[in-house]
Amino acid sequence: MSAVPLKNDKPVEAGVRTVTVLGATGSIGDSTMDLLRGAPGRYRVEALTANSNVEGLAKLAREFDARFVAIADIARFGELKDALAGSGIECGVGESAIIEAASRPADWLMAAVSGAAGLKPALAAVDRGTTIALANKECLVCAGDFFMQRAAKAGACILPADSEHNALFQALSSGNRDELTRVIITASGGPFRTWAAADIEKATLAQALKHPNWSMGQKITIDSASMMNKGLEVIEAACLFALTPDEIDVLVHPQSIVHGMVEFSDRSVVAQLGTPDMRTPIAHCLGWPERIAGPAAKLDLAKIGQLTFEAPDFARFPALRLAYDALRTGNGATTVYNAANEIAVAAFIAEKIRFGAIARLVEATMNGWVRAGNLAPLASADDALAVDHNARNMAASLLPQIAAKAS
Numbered sequence: 095m096s097a098v099p100l101k102n103d104k105p106v107e108a109g110v111r112t113v114t115v116l117g118a119t120g121s122i123g124d125s126t127m128d129l130l131r132g133a134p135g136r137y138r139v140e141a142l143t144a145n146s147n148v149e150g151l152a153k154l155a156r157e158f159d160a161r162f163v164a165i166a167d168i169a170r171f172g173e174l175k176d177a178l179a180g181s182g183i184e185c186g187v188g189e190s191a192i193i194e195a196a197s198r199p200a201d202w203l204m205a206a207v208s209g210a211a212g213l214k215p216a217l218a219a220v221d222r223g224t225t226i227a228l229a230n231k232e233c234l235v236c237a238g239d240f241f242m243q244r245a246a247k248a249g250a251c252i253l254p255a256d257s258e259h260n261a262l263f264q265a266l267s268s269g270n271r272d273e274l275t276r277v278i279i280t281a282s283g284g285p286f287r288t289w290a291a292a293d294i295e296k297a298t299l300a301q302a303l304k305h306p307n308w309s310m311g312q313k314i315t316i317d318s319a320s321m322m323n324k325g326l327e328v329i330e331a332a333c334l335f336a337l338t339p340d341e342i343d344v345l346v347h348p349q350s351i352v353h354g355m356v357e358f359s360d361r362s363v364v365a366q367l368g369t370p371d372m373r374t375p376i377a378h379c380l381g382w383p384e385r386i387a388g389p390a391a392k393l394d395l396a397k398i399g400q401l402t403f404e405a406p407d408f409a410r411f412p413a414l415r416l417a418y419d420a421l422r423t424g425n426g427a428t429t430v431y432n433a434a435n436e437i438a439v440a441a442f443i444a445e446k447i448r449f450g451a452i453a454r455l456v457e458a459t460m461n462g463w464v465r466a467g468n469l470a471p472l473a474s475a476d477d478a479l480a481v482d483h484n485a486r487n488m489a490a491s492l493l494p495q496i497a498a499k500a501s
């Protein structure tokens with residue numbers, strides 16, 4: 095039994111729904127809060143979390159009269175308490191408080207922490223058997239199949255919030271799982287889609303942060319530029335929908351209007367389209383199994399005029415090839431892929447490595463991991479977190495030599 099519902103088989107919930115937003119101060123958090131704001135009286139906020147943005151978190155907590163807020167950064171707890179003084183809103187600090195936020199009863203939870211740091215809180219929500227809108231792809235890539243197995247066991251309902259996976263989720267309801275032959279996830283191609291490899295190699299942070307279509311957090315925007323985001327999404331699709339690497343294609347589509355397509359055995363291809371606005375897939379998850387009003391701009395195809403498609407270039411964007419390698423290798427390789435990328439992106443932001451070195455560090459870490467004989471099946475979240483920890487250390491130790499070597 096899959097934790098992603100393939101048909102709208104859940105009864106519609108009436109009355110006020112309680113919701114929790116992990117990563118409330120981020121880009122996905124912002125879109126989610128905007129949807130909640132647009133439906134006064136329909137939702138009650140149970141818990142909100144952030145890493146260090148005290149001001150943003152306290153403002154949201156007061157606006158939505160949250161019951162509980164948690165901040166990960168222990169140095170900011172005093173400020174948070176001051177900011178909430180007199181409000182009656184409970185607050186906590188550290189990873190344990192983020193996990194507590196996820197554990198508190200709520201009908202619906204948005205998992206939008208950035209990075210594998212979101213894994214333990216997402217698992218705490220999974221174990222409650224609740225409905226989870228999953229934006230945090232890194233937690234799936236880190237945990238591998240284990241996350242979805244645990245969700246199925248706990249009776250949790252995982253609603254894919256990432257735009258491409260939400261598109262697949264919507265398109266999949268046109269057929270049965272055994273009639274599906276392939277899924278296609280689209281990629282904008284990022285800001286370097288048309289750039290020569292030599293220019294991509296030395297792209298600056300400011301250039302990498304200029305996504306052509308989407309306004310998103312810093313880490314995912316850099317991932318889009320390297321196409322690591324698409325690599326993470328290939329692995330995310332494999333985990334969410336129990337697909338093999340051969341059943342997942344990536345198609346570059348610079349307009350980001352078609353988000354995902356599903357091919358069925360009769361060769362029908364069902365696609366989901368929409369303007370590039372995350373409030374649409376999040377609204378689909380929030381309303382599910384019904385449809386609620388979404389605030390995104392209406393799709394005007396006549397105005398857009400042309401939708402174009404290209405094959406991905408695995409040579410200029412090796413991050414995508416590495417994702418398929420990791421998926422085929424299994425045994426913790428996707429955990430290593432994600433962990434090394436998180437180290438590489440942080441190093442690029444800190445100007446320790448060039449843009450082109452991001453994928454080289456991921457590849458060197460994956461190779462080093464295999465050579466050291468570290469591949470082994472992941473049997474638990476602790477296994478995944480141990481691999482994540484050790485792979486980060488390996489990536490950090492390889493960093494100086496990767497930084498020193500120009501392509």
Ligand SMILES: NC(=O)C1=CN([C@@H]2O[C@H](COP(=O)(O)OP(=O)(O)OC[C@H]3O[C@@H](n4cnc5c(N)ncnc54)[C@H](OP(=O)(O)O)[C@@H]3O)[C@@H](O)[C@H]2O)C=CC1
Binds near residue numbers: 229255
């Ligand atoms: N943005 C988008 O359009 C899309 C995002 N996603 C995925 O959703 C997730 C969130 O992305 P996005 O909203 O862009 O990211 P942002 O960087 O904008 O926001 C991340 C959120 O997580 C919090 N956070 C960061 N690190 C930690 C930590 N260690 N512990 C607890 N909280 C933490 C941040 O708090 P603070 O503000 O205090 O730093 C913030 O609330 C990512 O996994 C991304 O890949 C998927 C599809 C689209």
Ligand SMILES: CC(=O)[C@@H](O)[C@H](O)COP(=O)(O)O
Binds near residue numbers: 317
């Ligand atoms: C909005 C969303 O889902 C992002 O993951 C988006 O897909 C990023 O764009 P790229 O297609 O450039 O990676």
Ligand SMILES: [Mn+2]
Binds near residue numbers: 256257327
């Ligand atoms: Mn996406």
